[in-house]
Amino acid sequence: MSEPQVVASRYASGEPAGGSPAPDRRRLWKAAIKWPMYSVAVMPVLLAAGWWLGQGQALRLDQLLGFLLGAVLLLAWENLANDVFDADTGVDRHGKPHSVVNLTGRRDRVAWIANGALVAGLALIALVALRSNPAVLVLVLACCGIGYAYQGPPLRLGYRGLGEPLCWLAFGPLATAAALLALAPAGALVGVPWGAAIELGSGPALATTLVLFCSHFHQVQEDAAHGKRSPVVRLGTGRAAALVPWFVAGTLAFQWAPVLVGQWPLTALLGGAGLPAGTALIGLLREHHRVPEKIHASKFLALRFQALNGLGLALGLAIGPALAALR
Known part of the structure; x- marks a missing residue:
């Protein structure tokens, strides 16, 4: 059994990675905070930064930092609100001991913290928009609306199997367009750069969507029992696992096509740095998709x-012109 499978098996059985008989609260809180997940929040603006550097433009560091912090706060809102809404439906009651609501037993307090993160995040994004373009705030508000529609009543679109396309839309064209506008030098853009946002954001957003897609595999029975018709519930784990190679290939295809036609530098192929992890993921789900633990x-x-993948692409876009100038 590989190391990721061992860790997963121990977690599912209530045994922490160190081998003691039950997970302590510190380990559960670490799982609840989900700090690695925040890479999906910051990726659009990091990609935009790499894109602008590749265009020979200086970075607006105040805008970059403001957008980064705002994005982190907004994802914190989404994660906490998701725990609150899932507590209302009961889907997390038994299968998710690291839910913040389960850990604290205070749904009301978690809801207040979530709403506070939302207000603070939007305030930061509003400041970024004030220093760049009002469309930044409009686009981010659209992302937040999608995030609420995914998990919140009365729509709960994630329970209808629509979470993945909504995820791609929010973390792809919308967030990437907002980030490009926020970092744009004065006078560099007229209107929302939809073409650049779709070209730049489509591949990384598909990788982000894969994260959401894979979060369903180990909880198929719980989701089905509570009416959450995720794509994995609808398809079954076998057919869903067969889609994972297409997610990985699609991500790379979106990113490598502009290289092949000469629009991006060869260094953009650094996005392939994520391929070993993608290959390991494909193998894990192909062999064990029926075994939640x-x-x-x-x-x-x-x-x-x-x-x-996203960091490699951002770096490749940023350094491509500089390396070409050294030849």
Whole structure:
């Protein structure tokens, strides 16, 4: 059994990685905070930063830091609100001991903290928009609306199997367009750069969508019992696992096509840094998709693929012109 499978198996059985008989609260809180997940929040603005550097433009560091912090706060809102809404439906009651609501027993307090993160995040984004373009705030508000529609009543679109396309839309064209506008030098853009946002954001957003897709595999029975018709519930774990190679290939295809036609530098191929994690994920789900205790790690392998892929692409875009000038 590989190391990710061992860790996943121990977690599922209530045994921490160190081998003691039950997970302590510190370990559960670490799982609840989900700090690795914040790579999905910061990736659009890191990609935008790499894109602008590749265009020979200086970074607006105040805008970059403001957008980064705002994005982290907004994802904290989404994660905490998701725990609150899932507590209302009961889907997390038994299968998710690291839910913040389960850990604290205070749904009301978690809801207040979530709403506070939302207000603070939007305030930061509003400041970034004030210093760049009002459309930044409009686009981020659209992302937040999608995030609420995914998990919140009365829509709960994630329970209808629509979470993945919504995830791609929010973390792809919308967030990437907002980030490009926020970091744009004065006068560099007229209107929302939809073309650049779709080209730049489509591949990384597909990798982010893969993280959400893989989060369903180990909880199929719980989701089905509470009416959450995720794509994995609808398809079954076998057919869903067969889609994972297409997620990985699609991510790379979106990113490598502009290289092949000469629009991006060869260094953009650094996005392939995530491929080993993607390959490991494909193998894990192909062999063990029916065994929940062995695939808890699948979401984190998907997250590693997403993070390394996005960082590699951002770096490749940023350094491409500089390396070409040295030839």
